[in-house]
Amino acid sequence: MVFPERFSNLPAYAFPRLRSLLDAHAPGGSVVHMTIGEPRHAFPDWVGQVVADNAADFAKYPPNEGSDGLRAAMSGWVARRYGVTLDPDRQLVALNGTREGLFNACLALCPETVGGRKPVVLTPNPFYQVYAVAALASAAEPVFVPATAQTGFLPDYAALPAEVLDRTAVAYICSPSNPQGAVASPGYWADLIALAEKHDFRIFADECYSEVYRDTPPMGALQAAAQAGADPERVVIFHSLSKRSNLPGLRSGFAAGGPRSIERIKQLRAYSGAPLPLPLQAVAERAWQDEAHVEQSRARYRAKYRIADEVLGGVAGYSAPQAGFFLWLPVRDGEEAALRLWRQTGVRVLPGAYLSRDVDGENPGAGYIRVAMVAEEQEMQRGLIAIRDCLYD
Secondary structure: OOOOOOOOOOOOOHHHHHHHHHOOOOOOOOOEEOOOOOOOOOOOOOHHHHHHHOHHHHHOOOOOOOOHHHHHHHHHHHHHHHOOOOOOOOOEEEEOOHHHHHHHHHHHHOOOOEOOEOOEEEEEEOOOOHHHHHHHHOOOEEEEEEOOHHHOOOOOHHHOOHHHHHHEEEEEEEOOOOOOOOOOOHHHHHHHHHHHHHHOOEEEEEOOOOOOEOOOOOOOHHHHHHHHOOOHHHEEEEEEHHHHOOOHHHOOEEEEEOHHHHHHHHHHHHHHOOOOOHHHHHHHHHHHHOOHHHHHHHHHHHHHHHHHHHHHOOOOOOOOOOEOOEEEEEOOOHHHHHHHHHHHHOEEOEEHHHHOOOEOOEOOOOOEEEEEOOOOHHHHHHHHHHHHHHHOO
8 A cells, every 4th residue: 555755754743752752761750741832721710601501502513614703703802912904704714723724724825836846835943843744735845944042033034045935835933932932023024024025925823822921912923914014815823712711622713814815724624624613612702702811821921931030040041931831941952851850850841852853964952842831830830940950950
């Protein structure tokens, strides 16, 4: 039997690799899980009641693009948050979590050729692994662009050769970035949008961490595009309730952009997507309308930033994240550090190389570990102290 070759060189997904690295060894203390970005703050207490009130709708097939009420709530949130007005019927589609959308949007919008040549999909390195798989599934060439301390932990796409940029169909960008917590400035957005206009590619903006920040709300890609007067088809944004509302199990998100882009995504999704059940759409609709629970959760993350700064502020190379809930900590070797930490302390972290790809013999994540600040504050502080004392003292 013949299998497709385009996926044959994919490395194992990060968390199976981590289990292979650590699970043969006993933990050196009480286990503290700091690997996966699964929010553990309480979700709104009204969630269960909304599900119960709408339970009869489990008997109905849900609309694939999202109910009218849900899309109106999503577009209303975009207007309040970014000052951008969207047509909820033509410029927005509900998703079953944003990973699905980040993948299917590439299938729907990446052309077969660019100027008669194989298209390029740009992705930061380190990156959310779905970006690369979406490129391969679209028969495009993924190009991994370092997002390092030297580039402000965001990719410098403008530094790429013109030959690559002229073949580019899609550029993924994550702001706030996973894993580094960097935020794209207004200037960064303006330059990227101008580059996309010059070389005629789309920007896929993964903004799932946009509501977890220290002080200033991060600028959004649609907001920047509107200010620049860019082609509305130039940008597609992706948002989720997983981090914003501590509802990763709800699997609710959306994509928004120009009407032709969203039409193509909807068309593909009609065949390949899994719509959210109507009772869960009712929960999502209310969640997008409510900011009180988001502000409460954000206050806790701000307290966690302070804890991290206090515990790790003296560590050489420590970069306090601007947003998101990950720490990107420099070490000599990420795998060695993760294994030593597990065997000596019981703290479980992710080697940075598992989120990155080797390019020209270099892996920009190899000298880092990613630490998720999702545990209760006291447990998180204990884990960070163990990291500091084990790896840096």
